[in-house]
Amino acid sequence: MSDLSAILSLPYLQPSQAQKHVTHNEALRRLDVAVQLAVTDRDRTIAPGSPAPGDRHIVAPGGSGDWAGADGQVAVWEGTGWAFHLPQPGWRAHVLAEAATLVWSGSAWVADVPAMLDRLGINATADATNRLAVAGDATLLSHDGAGHRLTLNKAEDSDTASLLFQTGWSGRAEIGTTGDDALSVKVSADGSAWTTALSIDGGTGRPEMPGGLVVQGTLGGSAVQAGAGDTTAGRLLKVGAFGLGAGMLPGVESFTGDGSKHCGEVDRTGFFLAATDALDTPLAGGVFHVMHLEGAGEGAAQVALGTFPASAVGAVFTRARAAGSWSAWTRGYGRANLLGPVSQTGGVPTGAVIERGGNANGEYVRFADGTQICTRTLTLSTVAPSNLSAAWTYPAPFSALHVVTAAPDMNTVNSTAPGLTSVGQCAPSNETTTGATIALYRITGLTDFAGGDSAVVRCLAIGRWF
Known part of the structure; x- marks a missing residue:
């Protein structure tokens, strides 16, 4: 039979043994350490300077001095020296400095937290339905070096995956897929009667507002432009108005009466597309987006941004109209033409700046x-x-x-x-x-x-x- 116990290596009293109290006291000392094990800390590599009898510490990796070679062991000050106890797998120790409980895995002390919890309450009581419950002023979910995605997964399309906003435990708004796979926003005044304010179809992505849309002002009829050239103040723009969404120089034919698409004959403020067959562009045969700004009297200004050919792509040209006549187009300077060969005609620069x-x-x-x-x-x-x-x-x-x-x-x-x-x-x-x-x-x-x-x-x- 062994002289020591199998788990804690406590010494057994032997028949006819002299000074049995020595063996008995040694076993008590070990039990005093291991039972209800609590240590002061676990981040020291050297012994504290003035320990009190019974002070216990877990020796951190790299122990030195009196603790050399005792990494991971429980060090106990016995009044005259340090005693070390090698933990067994499954030992638990409460670290007072951290208010945390650790478990010896056989090679290291690890946090005593189960791999999976069936419910968790943080300052609140979790139950079978609300398996995670949190009570606090705020909840923070942040990234761990990149993005962060919160996933709400449901089993069937007829189920619900949503965020519910309540007041006094009574629902007031809900965002999610409720009863189908369309994203909806619902609101309620009493928590029982709900109105869908917005629904977005998952197949088409088209939003719908079943409750309608309230616009402050008049909408429809005379509130909408009669045509792209209607400049009546306060009317809603149509496609093509101000040149938006329309083709090349919209409406210019009606201004000239000869069917030509002529940049110089636009007479209203707007954005226009001048393609290769347009007249009076900065470069013949080029394609430009032209912004026309109609001024008072006969004054006007135009800005043209080139999109074709390659020599005109990104180039900006400007000109002005005074007394019924347009000035020549002048190319603006940018990174593409700031540096390069300089040139001039009659003292007027025609090339790069530097x-x-x-x-x-x-x-x-x-x-x-x-x-x-x-x-x-x-x-x-x-x-x-x-x-x-x-x-x-x-x-x-x-x-x-x-x-x-x-x-x-x-x-x-x-x-x-x-x-x-x-x-x-x-x-x-x-x-x-x-x-x-x-x-x-x-x-x-x-x-x-x-x-x-x-x-x-x-x-x-x-x-x-x-």
Whole structure:
């Protein structure tokens, strides 16, 4: 027969055993730990500094010091040292710091919660019908990293899956599939008589309002436009009114009387589609959506947005009418045409706003207002003991030159014979609209440049390209 019990390893008293009280007391100590097991906490890896006799803790993974090698065990302070008890599968321990009960699975302490509950009440009493009952100021259902879907599933289409809103336990509104698979919204004033305010058919998606629709104002008869061109104030728009939902330039034929579809002869505010056979569009043969804004007297404005061909897609054109005559269409600027080749006719820009380019002679930037900036990093070499020089041909010619300047790279100047203390000004000469000479001079009377000297300068020229 074993000297220890099978479950808690309690020592048995033996026949003719001396000092039986020692064995008996050891068994009592173990029972004192295991029976009604409650521990202070379970997140410590080292023993507390000033424990009281009987203090119990579950040693957290990574125990060290006095608790080294006791991970998961129940540590008990016995007044002079720590005693450790290895739990058996199924042991339960209540953690006071967490107000939670744990179960030893054989390898770890886990929450003592059953895998499935037949009912749950949170601050409320659950019953056979309301198996989940919650009483509180609010209920939060949130995502766990993505979306969140609340599913209400019913067995048959004749059953109900809905959200019921009550006042004093009396129904007032219900949203869901009640008695069929159509989504409905129902309301009640007393919880017994219900009215369907909205029903959406599951097959067609078409909403119906069996109770009718209340509109503040007059609807029907004279409240509806007599035709797409009816501009009577207060009337309900028909399809085609204001150009919405209609074909190309609706009604224009009736304005001109000649059957043409002419952008310039629209005489009422609206949106119109001008296809390839329409006249007076920004680009012949293009397709545009035209917004016409009729003003006072003979004033008007039009905005055209291109949809065909590719060169017109997304392009915006505007023009205005004054004294009976339309101005030319002007293309607006956007990301598609802000940068690109600049051009002009008679001083009026006809291309992009900013053009940037470059070649072996440097880089240039041209603006639609005529401004041009040229830059280059140029290496000067010795042409005379008094200076380093090089010719600069601009990367793009000017029509008028305003300023040419250059600044030396002091690191390269320091490597020349005169060095930093003996060089003077860096200046251009022989400036033309196509190029200039850039030179770096030494101070008169000081050290000359040597034959192999060179220096780097950064050149800038500003002027106009037209």
